[in-house]
Each structure stands twice: as structure tokens, then as C-alpha cells.
Amino acid sequence: xxxxxxxxxxxxxxxxxxxxxxxxxxxxxxxxxVPISFLLWALGLLYHAVSQVVWWFVIGVFTLYLxxxxxxxxxxPSRKRDDFSSPxxxxxxxxxxxxxxxxxxxxxRWLVANRLGKLAYQILVQRESGRQRSFFEPxxxxxxxxxxxxxxxxxxxxxxxFADYPNQSNPFSPPKKTPLDHDVGEAVEFLETKIDNSIR
Numbered sequence: 001x002x003x004x005x006x007x008x009x010x011x012x013x014x015x016x017x018x019x020x021x022x023x024x025x026x027x028x029x030x031x032x033x034v035p036i037s038f039l040l041w042a043l044g045l046l047y048h049a050v051s052q053v054v055w056w057f058v059i060g061v062f063t064l065y066l067x068x069x070x071x072x073x074x075x076x077p078s079r080k081r082d083d084f085s086s087p088x089x090x091x092x093x094x095x096x097x098x099x100x101x102x103x104x105x106x107x108x109r110w111l112v113a114n115r116l117g118k119l120a121y122q123i124l125v126q127r128e129s130g131r132q133r134s135f136f137e138p139x140x141x142x143x144x145x146x147x148x149x150x151x152x153x154x155x156x157x158x159x160x161x162f163a164d165y166p167n168q169s170n171p172f173s174p175p176k177k178t179p180l181d182h183d184v185g186e187a188v189e190f191l192e193t194k195i196d197n198s199i200r
Contacts, residue, residue, distance in 0.1 A: 099184055106165045109180040113157025116187050120154045123194050135159060150190060153182035 047055075101108040117139070124141045125133050139146070139154050146154070156164075156179035165178045 102184070106178070106180060107162045110157060110160070110162035110165070112184055113153055113180050113182075113187075115157070116184070116191065117154040117156075117158025119191055120194075121158055123191065127194075144194070146190060149179075149182055150187060152179045153187060156180055 099108075099112055102112055120139050121133070121135065124139060124144070125131070127141060136159055139151055139158070160179075162180075165180060
């Protein structure tokens, strides 16, 4: 916007205001001047009705409050508030949330596989009477009989990381299959049978 155009706009606004000032003076007087005058008159009555000692006390308290706030910025009037902290979530509840979020990304699929892989590792350790077993040892053992795909799923969770399966750079291409895409229900059912056998 050029300077000349701005000057013309400002001049037009001033002329319009001048033209409307006279016809609207009574409306402005009734809507603005009278209420402000009444408010100032009421405040004056209140000021003279209250003792000067009270006003000095109010000013002193306010000044003291500002002084304390300047010395201690963290100072705040105490407020009563109820702090309701939610109870910590258990392992089963966390696993259920991860399964629900599994479709949203590889991270949650890996968390589920990691938890099930750890469970499979613990079952094998118990079946082998506490023999020292490495996390990186294949998840196999006597009467284990897990399918190669299920074994790959559990080992990907136990021995791998979600960083091994980065997101695709092209969002329009079909997602690549990974060991973490295995059916979680099948893995849970398989581990349940091995837990039952261990208990017996």
C-alpha cells in the first residue's frame, strides 16, 4: 500500500468521524459519558466513606505482597488441591495396550514381540532346570516344536530392536513384511501350552 493511499484512507476516516460526531453526540453522551461519570461518582463516594486507616492498611498489604513476590519469585499463595495419582499399570495391562497400538507402528509391534520373546526365554530356562542360557541362543529346546516363523518372531523381539525395521521412505508403497508381523494370538497360544506343560 502506497503512502499516498494510506494518507487518503486516514483523511477519509477523519472526515467521516467529523460528519458523524454531531448527529451522534447525544447517543455517545448517553452510552459512554453518563455511565463513566456515574462510576467515578460512586467510586468517589466509596473512597470517602471508608476510613483512611483502612486504605493505608490495604496499600501496605499490597506493597508487602509485591515485595515478597520480588524476593521469592516462586512464592504463591497456598492452594488446596487434591492430587489423584493413577495407580501404576501392571505388565498385563501394558501388554494389552501395546497389542491395541500394534497397528500404529513397528515400535509397538516390537514391544509385544519383545515381551513374548522374554517369556519364551524364561519358559526354556525353567524347562532346562535353570541352566545358564544366553539371550542370543536360539529359542529351541526339547519338545519345543515352534514353527520357523514363530521362532523368528520371538527371536526378533528378544534379540532384535525396532530400529532394525525403519519406516519406509515412500508412504505410497506397500509395507514390507517383517518377522514382527506374525500373528500375536498364535504366539500367545503356543506359549500358554508350554507354560501348562512346565507346570505339570
